[in-house]
Amino acid sequence: MDNQNMTKLIYLVPLFPLIGFLINGLGRNFLSKSLSAFVGSGSVLASFIMSVLIFMEAKTPGFSVVTVKLFDFIKTAKLDIPFSFQVDQLSTLFLLIITGVGFLIHLYSSAYMKEEQPHHYARYFAYLNLFVFSMLMLVLGSNYVIMFIGWEGVGLCSYLLIGYWFKNGDYNDAAKKAFVMNRIGDLGFLLAIFWMLGQYGSTDFISIFSRAGDTAPAVLTGITLLLFVGATGKSAQIPLYTWLPDAMAGPTPVSALIHAATMVTAGIYMIARSNILYTLAPVTPMIVAVIGLATALLAATIAIRQNDIKKVLAYSTVSQLGLMFLGLGVGAYTGAVFHVMTHAFFKALLFLGAGSVIHAMHHEQDIRNMGGLKKHLPVTHLTFLAGCIAIAGIPPFSGFFSKEEILGGVFAHNIVLYIIAVFSSLLTAFYMFRLYTLTFLGKFRGTSEQEHHLHESPLAMTLPLIVLAVLAVLAGFLGIPELFSTDAHWLSNFLAPVFAESTVHQQAHVVSHSTEWMLMGGMVAATLVICFYAINKFRNYEKTGIEATGFAKVLENKWWVDEIYDAIINKPLKGFSLFLNNVVERSGVDGIVNGVGKFVHYSSRQLRWLQSGQVGSYILIMVVATVVFFIIQLFGK
């Protein structure tokens, strides 16, 4: 076809970051800082331009799914897994998010990481590029195996980047935690792939989805649940979410990359991609919805009492991801993808804003020691405020539209889920404005030395903030609800082919417009009240030494989830390994090994007497032995 010239060049999109990774990774000892920043950011910018061109083609009406096969990856008699990319509306949308937000984060990093050594600086950009490359592989793969390659790649890169400051033991632990948690989920994904191979003999999206209708419901449930286990690991859902808050050990732009553009959206993408399987599976969607909602609520409650600026944002990410899974669970696939997109903008914005604050405060992250930064960091303040309003869901900022779409889907599905979702959404508004107020309003609570050094960040850092703020404000208009204007939901129309199959199987829930108006109005009013309440409550915050009590203490300690995991998994495992070490190893294995040694030693001591040096005795033994052999030979038969 004539209008698919660019689509054929899809391989360039992941190729640029890969080349950037190779140049920065191999040349880290020779490249100057500005050169490695140029290579790192430039490669992502190049793939962003490619993505835009491809997106333009995918946007044209009548665009059908294109599979670009690069080469045979695994080809045996029964198994044929090509290395191929699938270009459709969903993957191009993700391409834009990943490369676009990714580029802004690269640009920001070039200034944020300025104090690093040149070879560490290049190593950082190499990791970032590899991260973007892996994520692009994940969304572009046309079968689950290629997706899994990217899936593992982002896991590896998150490990490398979280542990970027590898001299700090705690950071290494956080990196290991992220890696191990991800591995647990990956196992589920891997099992699902094997199951699909056994069931369909293929891992290709198109061929599996076309045969999903003929599959036994039990098999479908099993596969989708295993896939969901993978998603809980990568997208930080209960019970595997604990790595994400710890992942802020890495440099702040990395947190932005992990939380916004890459990594955590992988699970959402995977389920959105497999939407037909989930729609047809009988039990799974409900489980996805409940887990998502539970995560959203749990993380939101924890975020209320956190005092680390990045931790609050991290828990808010977990909470928002929970909301997206809730959307996926109730079949609001477009809403979930929409929220991924708007969330990518405002969460990247918030994290980069937090980075700017931390930069200005000389690596102070405790919001109790901040306050009054409004006049020192005007750009950061305004953009951060935009991000807060967006995530809180106040119209007409983007978060309102995407959240409203998910909540609308939930309301049509189940009223109980809706009430809890609204509650956790209001909590979001509360803790975000608590964070905003403590950081930017009131008076400065840090040391006078810190106050003296407060400064706005350089342009390379504020420019991404401004761009992201504009996106966070305006992105919502891509998905205007039907309520306001008929057929104005551009995103829904754009993504319709991807979710077409599922839409057929879902029964349409019609909510009357008056109900919808009421819910929306109530929601907005409640959010606004909560926001002003939070601002008023924390405006005149003073540091107190009083320890939290009761429920607040539970929240401050994050429901002791880490401790519970420690008690029920780590401790027994350690006990068992100690048992193996002390009992089995000492008496069993050591006994055998030492026993062999002792036996050889003892027997050789005894045999030594034979070598007496008396030639006569040797000959005697020889003669006796010969005679014995003779006797055996003659009479033995």
Place this chain on the structure above:
Amino acid sequence: MPINYYIFLSIALFCIGVVGVLTRRNAIIVFMCIELMLNAVNLLLVAFSKMHYMSSVLVNPASTAGADAQIFVFFIMVVAAAEVSVGLAIIVMMYRNIHSVDINFLNRLKH
């Protein structure tokens, strides 16, 4: 003459040799006993070869069966002669060094 006598003589010579090697400590006597064993074997070889020839010549008067064994014996004697010269040279050197031909005296290889 029946072959038995030759065999018994060989066994007797061989056993004398073995016992001599085992019991005597003088290197020269040990050496002689080794030669004795060698010759006992030679004798046996010749005897069997003759027996073999006698049995096959009855069938075929032109037979040369067993002739190779006779040649073998000559070879063995040649090799033995060479070996004797080497062995005696060793014993001479041994005597020159330690003024003794007692084999139990020379057990330093043990250490």
